[in-house]
Amino acid sequence: MKIVIGKYAGFCPGVMRAVSTVYKLLEEQSAGEISTLGMLIHNRTVTAELAQKGVAVIDRADLEEVFRRALAGKKQTVVLRAHGVTKDLLDQLKEMQSRCPLFEVVDCTCPYVRKIHHIVTENTTPEHTLVVFGSRVHPEVQGICSYARGEVLVVESAEELKNQKLENKPIIMVSQTTQKLFEWEKCQKFFKNICTNAKIFDTICSVTENRQKEAVQLCKECDAMLIIGSKESSNTMKLYDIAVNSAPRAYLAEDASSLPKSRWRYINLE
Numbered sequence: 001m002k003i004v005i006g007k008y009a010g011f012c013p014g015v016m017r018a019v020s021t022v023y024k025l026l027e028e029q030s031a032g033e034i035s036t037l038g039m040l041i042h043n044r045t046v047t048a049e050l051a052q053k054g055v056a057v058i059d060r061a062d063l064e065e066v067f068r069r070a071l072a073g074k075k076q077t078v079v080l081r082a083h084g085v086t087k088d089l090l091d092q093l094k095e096m097q098s099r100c101p102l103f104e105v106v107d108c109t110c111p112y113v114r115k116i117h118h119i120v121t122e123n124t125t126p127e128h129t130l131v132v133f134g135s136r137v138h139p140e141v142q143g144i145c146s147y148a149r150g151e152v153l154v155v156e157s158a159e160e161l162k163n164q165k166l167e168n169k170p171i172i173m174v175s176q177t178t179q180k181l182f183e184w185e186k187c188q189k190f191f192k193n194i195c196t197n198a199k200i201f202d203t204i205c206s207v208t209e210n211r212q213k214e215a216v217q218l219c220k221e222c223d224a225m226l227i228i229g230s231k232e233s234s235n236t237m238k239l240y241d242i243a244v245n246s247a248p249r250a251y252l253a254e255d256a257s258s259l260p261k262s263r264w265r266y267i268n269l270e
């Protein structure tokens with residue numbers, strides 16, 4: 001059996017940067033107690049290792065308690081993950097940081113995501129409708145929406161976009177960084193036909209784009225595709241979707257312990 005490993009396999013630069021930042025903070029004793037606002041990465045091994053080293057995963061409701069500990073004299077470092085956070089949450093964190101020198105925020109928002117925040121800030125007005133192609137429940141999408149100055153519409157597919165009444169409205173359209181390229185292209189095509197005054201920003205990140213293109217190619221060349229990643233990861237699930245729809249066989253495993261052993265044996269025998 002020949003195994004081909006994708007050229008773009010592995011952590012993307014945004015996640016890699018966030019993870020190495022936390023490991024660096026752990027080495028610097030001056031960071032005090034470290035917490036991440038949400039899970040830093042959808043990877044059980046890394047998450048377990050960070051937890052073992054004392055890095056706590058907190059949510060917004062825990063911030064007041066973390067802040068109280070900083071006010072009481074115990075240094076706190078709060079790390080923001082690559083997905084970014086909503087504008088009001090970022091403002092709240094900055095305000096806390098300005099009030100207490102022992103409360104530090106380390107922002108690991110990926111530059112690709114940050115760029116979308118800038119696009120939305122600079123291009124929307126109260127008259128504009130912001131259309132975001134992405135998952136409503138994804139923190140990255142919620143963060144992007146929070147920068148809009150007018151109406152916001154999130155669509156999860158080109159089909160959903162077609163059912164909206166958007167003609168004659170000034171529109172800005174962006175995509176979540178990890179969306180499916182093929183579906184995004186359908187959205188753009190449809191939009192260009194119905195809205196002459198729409199501004200479309202191509203915001204799928206190049207890492208995602210390269211991976212998806214490579215996955216499509218590998219599906220044509222291989223007898224089976226194994227996607228290694230977490231079900232909670234948008235990137236992973238988009239790649240798995242591509243594999244399910246294009247490869248002769250598609251499997252998903254989070255790590256070596258969850259590899260579908262019996263199925264691989266079956267492939268070997270064929």
Ligand code: SF4
Pocket residue numbers: 012013014015082083110111112113177178205206207208235
């Ligand atoms: S935008 Fe791209 S590089 Fe940045 S975290 Fe998301 S997938 Fe990774």
